[in-house]
Amino acid sequence: MLAGIPRFESVPPTRKPEVVKHTATSVVTIERFIIEQEKLHPEATGELSGLLYDLALAAKMIANKVRSAGLADILGATDLENVQGETQQKLDVLANEIIIKAVDHGGRLCAMASEEEPGIIDIPEHFRCGKYCLLFDPLDGSSNIDVNVPVGTIFSVVRKITRSNRGEMEDMLQPGRRQVAAGYVIYGSSTMMVYTTGQGAHGFTLDPSLGEFLLSHPNIRTPAVGRYLSVNDSYHGQWEPEVQGLMRYYRGQEGGRQPMSTRYVGSLVADFHRNLLGGGLFAYPANRRNKNGKLRLLYEGNPLAFIVEQAGGAATDGTQRILDIQPTELHQRTPLFIGSKNDVDAARSMLGESPRDASARTAVGSVGA
Numbered sequence: 571m572l573a574g575i576p577r578f579e580s581v582p583p584t585r586k587p588e589v590v591k592h593t594a595t596s597v598v599t600i601e602r603f604i605i606e607q608e609k610l611h612p613e614a615t616g617e618l619s620g621l622l623y624d625l626a627l628a629a630k631m632i633a634n635k636v637r638s639a640g641l642a643d644i645l646g647a648t649d650l651e652n653v654q655g656e657t658q659q660k661l662d663v664l665a666n667e668i669i670i671k672a673v674d675h676g677g678r679l680c681a682m683a684s685e686e687e688p689g690i691i692d693i694p695e696h697f698r699c700g701k702y703c704l705l706f707d708p709l710d711g712s713s714n715i716d717v718n719v720p721v722g723t724i725f726s727v728v729r730k731i732t733r734s735n736r737g738e739m740e741d742m743l744q745p746g747r748r749q750v751a752a753g754y755v756i757y758g759s760s761t762m763m764v765y766t767t768g769q770g771a772h773g774f775t776l777d778p779s780l781g782e783f784l785l786s787h788p789n790i791r792t793p794a795v796g797r798y799l800s801v802n803d804s805y806h807g808q809w810e811p812e813v814q815g816l817m818r819y820y821r822g823q824e825g826g827r828q829p830m831s832t833r834y835v836g837s838l839v840a841d842f843h844r845n846l847l848g849g850g851l852f853a854y855p856a857n858r859r860n861k862n863g864k865l866r867l868l869y870e871g872n873p874l875a876f877i878v879e880q881a882g883g884a885a886t887d888g889t890q891r892i893l894d895i896q897p898t899e900l901h902q903r904t905p906l907f908i909g910s911k912n913d914v915d916a917a918r919s920m921l922g923e924s925p926r927d928a929s930a931r932t933a934v935g936s937v938g939a
C-alpha cells in the first residue's frame with residue numbers, strides 16, 4: 571500500500587501549499603511529484619525536472635535489463651577495465667550507455683562524468699547544452715550482479731559555474747553542498763528510486779504493471795541512532811587503531827553503546843538503503859592498502875551524503891563533512907562514514923582528534939545510544 575501524504579514546506583506566500591493526496595484511485599507518479607515540487611520554485615525553467623524524468627526513464631530501462639540478466643547474454647565480465655582498473659561487467663557498460671543516451675539530447679546538461687569513463691563526457695555537438703552537469707555511477711555493486719544481489723545507480727547534479735558553453739572540469743569539481751539534486755535507484759526485490767532536490771528525500775517504487783514510479787516513501791527520515799553496522803570486517807587488521815576503536819564502540823565493546831547488528835551486502839546502494847530506512851551506519855574507512863578508502867567522492871559519497879542529510883542523517887570522511895570536501899579530481903576516493911546522525915557524530919569525535927589523544931576515546935561514550 572502506498573503510504574502517507576507529502577506536505578511541501580517553503581511555498582511562495584501568494585500560493586496555498588500544494589498537497590499531493592493518495593486515495594484508493596489516485597496515485598502519485600514521480601512525474602506528478604516532480605511537477606508539484608517545481609511549482610515551489612517560480613524561477614524554475616523545468617530543466618531540472620526534465621532531467622529527473624529522463625533519469626527515471628533510464629532507471630526503468632536498466633531495471634528491465636537487470637531483471638532479465640540471467641536470460642539474456644548480459645551477465646558476466648567484459649574484457650575491458652574501467653578507469654579504476656576494475657573489470658567492467660557487461661551490465662555496467664550497458665547501464666552507462668543507457669544513461670548517457672537518455673540524457674545527452676535534452677538540452678539540460680552541459681557535461682557528464684561517469685565512474686566508468688576516464689574523463690568528462692561531452693554533450694554531442696549537434697545537441698544544445700544546458701546549465702547542469704550530471705555525475706553518475708551507472709551500476710554500483712556490479713560484481714554482485716551474477717549472484718542476484720541488489721545493485722544500484724547513483725547520480726548527482728550540479729549547476730554549471732563557468733561561463734563556457736560546454737561544461738569544464740571546474741564545473742564538475744564542486745563540493746557536494748552545491749548539488750541541486752541527487753538520487754539513487756536500487757534494483758532489488760522491487761525497483762526504487764530515491765531522490766532529493768533539497769526539500770526532503772522521497773522514495774518511489776516502480777509498479778511493474780504500470781511501468782511507473784509511484785510515491786511510496788515521502789519525506790524519508792532516518793533514525794538518529796542506528797541498528798545496523800555495515801562494514802567489511804576483513805579489513806580490520808589494516809585499519810588505523812582509532813578506526814578499530816570506533817568499530818569496538820559500534821559493537822558495544824567500548825563506550826557503553828547498545829551493540830549494533832552487522833549487515834553488509836557489499837553493494838553500497840543496498841547497504842545504504844537499508845540503513846536509511848531502518849537506521850544504521852555504513853563505513854568504508856581508509857586502510858593501509860587504500861589510503862582514501864575505495865568509494866568515489868563524486869559518484870557515491872556526495873549524492874548519498876546529500877540524501878542522508880535531507881533525511882536527518884549525516885556523512886563524514888572522519889575529519890570533515892563529506893559535502894564540504896573540495897574535490898580535486900573526477901575519480902577521487904574518500905573514506906566514508908554515513909548514516910544515522912549520532913553514529914556519524916561518534917566517528918567524527920573519534921577520528922577527528924589526534925589518534926593518540928586518550929581523551930578522544932572517553933568523549934565517545936557520551937555520543938550515540
Ligand code: AFP
Nearest residue numbers: 710711712713714802836837838839
Ligand atoms: P563493485 O562495483 O566492484 O562491486 O564494488 C562495489 C563497491 O564499490 C560498493 O558498492 C561496495 O560497498 C564496496 O565496493 C564493497 O567493497 P569491498 O568488497 O571492499 O567490501
